[in-house]
Amino acid sequence: MVIVDHNNAALKLVDTVSYVVSTTLRLTSKPRDVTVLSKLDAIAVTLTEECKIQFFSTRYYNTFDELTSLYVDGKCECIDFLNGKLYVSFLFTSPSRIDVMTLDGVVVKRLTRDQQGAPLLTWPDYLTVHEDYIFITNYWNNTVLKISPEGETVKTYVDSELRWPRGVTSTGDGHILICSRHTNNVHxxxxxxxxxxxVLGPRDGLVGPWSVCYCPKSQTIYVSSYSRKDNSNNYLQVYRFK
Structure with a gap:
């Protein structure tokens, strides 16, 4: 499993059997997010302060080999990949947006406003793509949006137990996992x-869940956290569905 270590400006490879960090690569700036380029033996990492997406090969055991990079128009935040396209969120642009682009950086779609001309997003964060629909956490609005390929919000997830949503991921079987940072749970x-x-909460040891990953093969959830409690910030928590 590949993770980004933001504060240490590093990319890390974790053995999911022994739960040991097997490889660490120092980066030129703090990474924000990472996505697997399925079937390409590669990953893409967003380097927000450099306005750059950096590609690495994962073909060889326990190594990250630097490939090409893309400079993008703005500070790229979170990223996903599906069917040959990158989906990238941009928070600090006016308005905030999602870019859909090819692997060589050609923007094929830019999602900024709805059909009424209003900003589509207020505080976009993590996103995941399922069957061409984008699911993105709208942090300050305490919502998760389902956005169509045409850029329309077709569904919104709101819940009293969802506050400050962060990480979001598709399980691949028609379900979505969401980190609710303020309420210390996963929906x-x-x-x-x-x-x-x-499905997970404070009784499971969650404090400030920030990002989430799911492995369908082992039915395992991986959760990273960030809070003001130092003992909650330096590890991944692992849970397995029965």
Whole structure:
């Protein structure tokens, strides 16, 4: 499993059997997010302060080999990849936006406003793509948006137990996992933005969950956290569905 270590400006490879960091690569600036380029033996990392997406090969065991990079128009935040396209969120642009681009940096779609001309996003953060629909956390609005390929918000997930949503990921079977940072839990919803339930919470040791990853093969959830409690910031928590 590949993770970005923001504060240490590093990219790390974690053995999911021994749970040991097997490889660490220091980067030129603090990374924000990472996505796997499926079937390409590669990953893409957003380097926000450099306005850059850096590609690395993961073809060889325990190594990150630097490939090409893309300079983008603005501070790129979070990233996902599906069907040959990169989906990238930009927070500090006016208005905030999502760019859909090819691997060589050609922007094929820029999502900024809805059909009424209003800003589509207020505080976009992590995003995941399922069947060409984008699911993105709208942090300050305490919502998760389902956005169509045409750039329309077709569904919105709102829940009293969802506050300051951060990480979001597709399980691949029609469900979405969401980190709710302020309420210290992880939600499970359908791709129609219907709540299934809160699957992890404070009783499971969650404090300020920030990002989430899911492995369908092992039915395992990986959660990273960030809070003002130092003992909550320096590890990944691992949970397995029964």
């Amino acid at each position: 499970l919803m359908t791709t129609e933005c219907e709540k299934v339930g809160v």
